[in-house]
Amino acid sequence: DAGVTQSPTHLIKTRGQQVTLRCSPKSGHDTVSWYQQALGQGPQFIFQYYEEEERQRGNFPDRFSGHQFPNYSSELNVNALLLGDSALYLCASSFFPSLRQGASTEAFFGQGTRLTVV
Amino acid sequence: LAKTTQPISMDSYEGQEVNITCSHNNIATNDYITWYQQFPSQGPRFIIQGYKTKVTNEVASLFIPADRKSSTLSLPRVSLSDTAVYYCLVGDPVAGRRALTFGSGTRLQVQP
Numbered sequence: 001d002a003g004v005t006q007s008p009t010h011l012i013k014t015r016g017q018q019v020t021l022r023c024s025p026k027s028g029h030d031t032v033s034w035y036q037q038a039l040g041q042g043p044q045f046i047f048q049y050y051e052e053e054e055r056q057r058g059n060f061p062d063r064f065s066g067h068q069f070p071n072y073s074s075e076l077n078v079n080a081l082l083l084g085d086s087a088l089y090l091c092a093s094s095f096f097p098s099l100r101q102g103a104s105t106e107a108f109f110g111q112g113t114r115l116t117v118v
Numbered sequence: 119l120a121k122t123t124q125p126i127s128m129d130s131y132e133g134q135e136v137n138i139t140c141s142h143n144n145i146a147t148n149d150y151i152t153w154y155q156q157f158p159s160q161g162p163r164f165i166i167q168g169y170k171t172k173v174t175n176e177v178a179s180l181f182i183p184a185d186r187k188s189s190t191l192s193l194p195r196v197s198l199s200d201t202a203v204y205y206c207l208v209g210d211p212v213a214g215r216r217a218l219t220f221g222s223g224t225r226l227q228v229q230p
Contacts, residue, residue, distance in 0.1 A: 004161070033217060042205060042220030043162065056217050090161045092218070106152070107218060109161025 002027065004093050004110035012116045013081050021076040021113045025093030032074040033107065034066060035090040043090055049074055081117045088112040122206045127225040136193045138224050140206030143187050148210040151182060151189045156203045156223070165204075166191070193226075201228045 005024045013019050025032050031050040035043035045058035049068035068074045072093075078085055092107040123141040130136045142151065150169050154162035166173055168180040168189070179192040193200055203223040209216050 035218075035220075040222075042203075042222050043218070045217040045219065048217055058217065088159070092161070106164040106167065109163065112159070112161050114159065 004091055004108050006089075006091050006110035006113050008113060009111065010114045010116075012118060014118055015081055015083060017081050018077065018079045019081060019115060021078075021089050021091075021115070023074045023076070023091030023093075023110060025072050025074070025091075026108045029093035029095045029108070030072050031094045032068060032072065033092045033094070034074070034076045035092065036060070037088040037090060037112070039087075046076070078115075083117050086115060086117045088114050122208055122221050124204075124206050124221065124224045126222065127227070129227050129229065130196055131229050132197055133195050136196050136200070136226060136228075138191045138193075138204055138206075138226070139188060140191070141188045142206070142208045145186050145208050146210070149186075149208050150210070151180065151186075152207045152209075153178070153180065153191050154205045154207065154220075156205065162205060162220075196226075196228045198228050198230060200226065202226060 003026050007022045011019060023032055033048040034046040036046055037043040046060050046064055047054050047066055048056040049066060052068045063079045065077045066075060076089060090112045091110045094107045150167055152167040153165040155165050156162040166175055166178050166180045168182055170182050170186060173180045181190045203225050205220050205223040207218055
């Protein structure tokens with residue numbers, strides 16, 4: 001069973017360009033979240049998708065957008081790239097079988113896409 | 119979401135037991151405590167999750183006192199491969215497909 005897969009693994013872009021990152025969730029998972037991790041810091045939540053809609057969003061500008069497809073895979077798009085967008089971009093997938101009190105869930109992360117903006 | 123505080127870094131030697139403590143004074147009734155491990159250039163990996171008392175799995179143990187204002191991740195007999203960043207997270211795993219809030223984590227360095 002493949003885990004969370006992300007592509008590409010590394011990417012170099014120029015300031016002002018646009019980039020698209022891709023994520024395939026773990027089999028059976030319907031929820032995809034994206035995180036940005038700058039060097040030496042913990043991951044920061046960007047947004048979350050399920051049922052093909054953005055459901056939650058962190059403190060990121062509108063330059064960051066996304067999409068979820070019917071097969072639950074997802075894309076992260078970043079427009080007008082800035083040098084500060086250089087980071088490891090992580091995709092995490094999860095599922096929620098029920099809203100039973102006390103249910104324990106975990107998120108599975110991909111290896112990430114290392115984006116360098118020059 | 120409850121904020122967590124954990125040491126920035128810790129050093130240990132192979133074969134020792136390592137205990138990493140996390141403070142979460144404002145933990146809510148429905149919140150669970152979850153620990154993730156992250157190696158360089160990889161995504162975080164779930165280690166363990168608990169609500170109260172003690173939880174143990176094949177990788178670690180998690181100790182949570184009665185007031186739940188802190189928790190301790192215990193790694194028995196660490197090896198060089200346990201060198202990583204460890205994150206303590208607090209939140210309700212059920213409510214609303216929660217977003218994970220990571221702090222800066224604890225950087226564990228295991229020496230030979």
